[in-house]
Amino acid sequence: xxxxxxxxxxxxxxxxxxxxxxxxxxxxxxxxxxxxxxxxxxxxxxxxxxxxxxxxxxxxxxxxxxxxxxxxxxxxxxxxxxxxxxxxxxxxxxxxxxxxxxxxxxxxxxxxxxxxxxxxxxxxxxxxxxxxxxxxxxxxxxxxxxxxxxxxxxxxxxxxxxxxxxxxxxxxxxxxxxxxxxxxxxxxxxxxxxxxxxxxxxxxxxxxxxxxxxxxxxxxxxxxxxxxxxxxxxxxxxxxxxxxxxxxxxxxxxxxxxxxxxxxxxxxxxxxxxxxxxxxxxxxxxxxxxxxxxxxxxxxxxxxxxxxxxxxxxxxxxxxxxxxxxxxxxxxxxxxxxxxxxxxxxxxxxxxxxxxxxxxxxxxxxxx
Amino acid sequence: xxxxxxxxxxxxxxxxxxxxxxxxxxxxxxxxxxxxxxxxxxxxxxxxxxxxxxxxxxxxxxxxxxxxxxxxxxxxxxxxxxxxxxxxxxxxxxxxxxxxxxxxxxxxxxxxxxxxxxxxxxxxxxxxxxxxxxxxxxxxxxxxxxxxxxxxxxxxxxxxxxxxxxxxxxxxxxxxxxxxxxxxxxxxxxxxxxxxxxxxxxxxxxxxxxxxxxxxxxxxxxxxxxxxxxxxxxxxxxxxxxxxxxxxxxxxxxxxxxxxxxxxxxxxxxxxxxxxxxxxxxxxxxxxxxxxxxxxxxxxxxxxxxxxxxxxxxxxxxxxxxxxxxxxxxxxxxxxxxxxxxxxxxxxxxxxxxxxxxxxxxxxxxxxxxxxxxxxxxxxxxxxxxxxxxxxxxxxxxxxxxxxxxxxxxxxxxxxxxxxxxxxxxxxxxxxxxxxxxxxxxxxxxxxxxxxxxxxxxxxxxxxxxxxxxxxxxxxxxxxxxxxxxxxxxxxxxxxxxxxxxxxxxxxxxxxxxxxxxxxxxxxxxxxxxxxxxxxxxxxxxxxxxxxxxxxxxxxxxxxxxxxxxxxxxxxxxxx
Numbered sequence: 001x002x003x004x005x006x007x008x009x010x011x012x013x014x015x016x017x018x019x020x021x022x023x024x025x026x027x028x029x030x031x032x033x034x035x036x037x038x039x040x041x042x043x044x045x046x047x048x049x050x051x052x053x054x055x056x057x058x059x060x061x062x063x064x065x066x067x068x069x070x071x072x073x074x075x076x077x078x079x080x081x082x083x084x085x086x087x088x089x090x091x092x093x094x095x096x097x098x099x100x101x102x103x104x105x106x107x108x109x110x111x112x113x114x115x116x117x118x119x120x121x122x123x124x125x126x127x128x129x130x131x132x133x134x135x136x137x138x139x140x141x142x143x144x145x146x147x148x149x150x151x152x153x154x155x156x157x158x159x160x161x162x163x164x165x166x167x168x169x170x171x172x173x174x175x176x177x178x179x180x181x182x183x184x185x186x187x188x189x190x191x192x193x194x195x196x197x198x199x200x201x202x203x204x205x206x207x208x209x210x211x212x213x214x215x216x217x218x219x220x221x222x223x224x225x226x227x228x229x230x231x232x233x234x235x236x237x238x239x240x241x242x243x244x245x246x247x248x249x250x251x252x253x254x255x256x257x258x259x260x261x262x263x264x265x266x267x268x269x270x271x272x273x274x275x276x277x278x279x280x281x282x283x284x285x286x287x288x289x290x291x292x293x294x295x296x297x298x299x300x301x302x303x304x305x306x307x308x309x310x311x312x313x314x315x316x317x318x319x320x321x322x323x324x325x326x327x328x329x330x331x332x333x334x335x336x337x338x339x340x341x342x343x344x345x346x347x348x349x350x351x352x353x354x355x356x357x358x359x360x361x362x363x364x365x366x367x368x
Numbered sequence: 369x370x371x372x373x374x375x376x377x378x379x380x381x382x383x384x385x386x387x388x389x390x391x392x393x394x395x396x397x398x399x400x401x402x403x404x405x406x407x408x409x410x411x412x413x414x415x416x417x418x419x420x421x422x423x424x425x426x427x428x429x430x431x432x433x434x435x436x437x438x439x440x441x442x443x444x445x446x447x448x449x450x451x452x453x454x455x456x457x458x459x460x461x462x463x464x465x466x467x468x469x470x471x472x473x474x475x476x477x478x479x480x481x482x483x484x485x486x487x488x489x490x491x492x493x494x495x496x497x498x499x500x501x502x503x504x505x506x507x508x509x510x511x512x513x514x515x516x517x518x519x520x521x522x523x524x525x526x527x528x529x530x531x532x533x534x535x536x537x538x539x540x541x542x543x544x545x546x547x548x549x550x551x552x553x554x555x556x557x558x559x560x561x562x563x564x565x566x567x568x569x570x571x572x573x574x575x576x577x578x579x580x581x582x583x584x585x586x587x588x589x590x591x592x593x594x595x596x597x598x599x600x601x602x603x604x605x606x607x608x609x610x611x612x613x614x615x616x617x618x619x620x621x622x623x624x625x626x627x628x629x630x631x632x633x634x635x636x637x638x639x640x641x642x643x644x645x646x647x648x649x650x651x652x653x654x655x656x657x658x659x660x661x662x663x664x665x666x667x668x669x670x671x672x673x674x675x676x677x678x679x680x681x682x683x684x685x686x687x688x689x690x691x692x693x694x695x696x697x698x699x700x701x702x703x704x705x706x707x708x709x710x711x712x713x714x715x716x717x718x719x720x721x722x723x724x725x726x727x728x729x730x731x732x733x734x735x736x737x738x739x740x741x742x743x744x745x746x747x748x749x750x751x752x753x754x755x756x757x758x759x760x761x762x763x764x765x766x767x768x769x770x771x772x773x774x775x776x777x778x779x780x781x782x783x784x785x786x787x788x789x790x791x792x793x794x795x796x797x798x799x800x801x802x803x804x805x806x807x808x809x810x811x812x813x814x815x816x817x818x819x820x821x822x823x824x825x826x827x828x829x830x831x832x833x834x835x836x837x838x839x840x841x842x843x844x845x846x847x848x849x850x851x852x853x854x855x856x857x858x859x860x861x862x863x864x865x866x867x868x869x870x871x872x873x874x875x876x877x878x879x880x881x882x883x884x885x886x887x888x889x890x891x892x893x894x895x896x897x898x899x900x901x902x903x904x905x906x907x908x909x910x911x912x913x914x915x916x917x918x919x920x921x922x923x924x925x926x927x928x929x930x931x932x933x934x935x936x937x938x939x940x941x942x943x944x
Contacts, residue, residue, distance in 0.1 A: 051851065053847055053850075072850070073847065073850045073851050074850050074851075074853050074854070074855065075853070077853065078851060079851070080847070080848065080851040082844050082847070082848060084842075084844060086842070086844040086845055086847070086848035087848075088845065088848075088862075088863060088866075090866040090867070099849070099852055099854075099862070100852035100853065102383070103387065103849070103852055103853055103854040103858050103862065104387075104852070104853050105380070105383060105384040105387050106380075107377075107380050108377065108379060108380060147852070151852050151853075
């Protein structure tokens, strides 16, 4: 059963374009992992390194402890689903599915049973004898998946597989795809630019930036306990408060933001050090400044704008230190805020993260 | 396990050994060897003869110096007549190119932009003169303008409107060269982003100004390529020119006539000069194509608005179409009318012996046998040439399309075009020179040498469109096939080839048609065999016009069928 391991993999294009730098991670057998990150972060390169369409400049790649980094795509026996499907238009759905076993020289009867199983598994048996140009995008997707399943590949690599589908069909397919992978016992690696998709579909999500792995964890890890500034910024949306730690003894540390002191999660930053507090925009609460029955862990500020977004509203608040933070509140929140109205930004300490202040500033940590 | 499964059946055995063979062929070393062979064949067939000619000119400079510049009797008369013929060729090609642009550009515009009934027919009509063998075309044009059977009947004259000479050469050349201009920009005009033109209109520019300042600059590379092709085609044409030139000999015709007189060194020198000129033209275009600007920058808003008025545009369109029919289409196909005029006898005297039926079928020399033999020879040659060319052109096209090294790719891409621009008589001569008694001494003029000459000059017609076909196939299909374990050759057979089918058929039809219709190189490389375009020239020279008309009509019908096939194939590809 396949377990995928990358060990210090580096890929340099040309002389010095470092697409992937010193990448190491392990994907367990049967796991569904998504790769996300900004454009050019190296996620697609990583996928191509795994597929073998490109070979690493340095480092090792193991499938089940077998080193494969020098094997070409032909010999890795992986299943690849392309962004534009790449199903062969001159072959029927059935012939497409049979392509793998045919070119591997399997016997006729074996091919038939593999193909029948694959077509059943993706629920396209009823269109088996049609040609792809007469089908729709979801059926192309299914055909591409049937082709992989019939090829008996146990590692499935997906490059933006749902990118060409409409939003509604996409959401249905996420469930379908995950169920299929689990039922067939595949190990899947899925590259996408759609965070919601990654968080919905995968066991684990790997966040990449500038060719490096930033964090690998479950969806809830990334949302609730990101372990670095970039993840808090890239997955979902956070505001960053520059601060200094003034008490590091309790389970909640005390930090000073401008003139105010607030409690935040204690993540081991010692007293007197600069820190960056990350708060998800949805985790702030906004209250009128006059409200006194609210907890006292808050930052005072002035409303710049209260904007309707649909299901949510975005309230922009200027803090005492002139920083503007964005807060997301429910659209049906009873109070509407006026410009220049004084408010409290109430913060639940348990839903904050507190990171060491990066030497080159917050902006540098967010550079893509 | 079902019973009998342990014994692989015949299909599986066959498939496994095929896959194994393909895997072996896909080895890097084998593939590299294949590439080397591909380039080797290209050099042998196309570059070799030219290089050999160049080499011979240099090492036997003494001989040439004597015959060309210092003949004991004629002095440098040979050189002077070379210069005269080249000068004449250039003059004609220049005038022809101007007409080509005047007729070709509006025609391209009409075909690309307007929707009207019969557009497809007009489109085919425009291409037809390019597909018809030039000797048939030249003969037809001569009949129309130069004899009392054609245009002069309208005003009851006993002689033709124009006699053989420069005017007729120009008319003939325009007919088969202007489609190059039309074709080279028609597609580009159709693909232009109409929003740019709309943007121009919102800023107040008239359609003429927009065409001049926005649309035409975008097609200029295509236009230049088409113009140069038209120019070199006119410069190098033999078949039609032989018929309409009379005493005015263009350079390629001089090659043919000197060759008939076996003046090998002088012919070699003239062929050499023509080849060098063509290569310089080709190189200039490839280097400067991107850099040239269109000459007119200034805008005359009021004047140009007037030019854009409905009246003017309609007049212009009508005028271009009228020009096309009067000067190209009707003269080009007049030979068919002539055939019917002379079907059973002379239209003037009624004499049965002067008619086509008697001349072709009944006269003691049985011309029909000659025609049938020539036709079979032509078909055999064209078929062999097409098959061989597909076999050697496909790997070359694939190689160029996939090549990563931009410099080598550009070089090969340029070399491929050489046979397109060299006068076929000069190319034919260099092939005769290399393979015949003056060179390797492997072949004497005859069937095999014609085949080699035809392979050589149709090579580009085969490779060029195939490169386009390969480029248009997305690499993801190749990757997909590889992901499932297909070796490179297996992927080629199972995935690339099906995509390529219509491209291959199109290339095959083009090659076949070109081979069927060639005259210049054939005359030089032939022994006693005649291809049908050459036979046509013979008939013409023997003044047996009705028989020549019969042969011409056969050729026109074949080219027409080929053209229709080509259109069906390429159209189906667009629909898919």
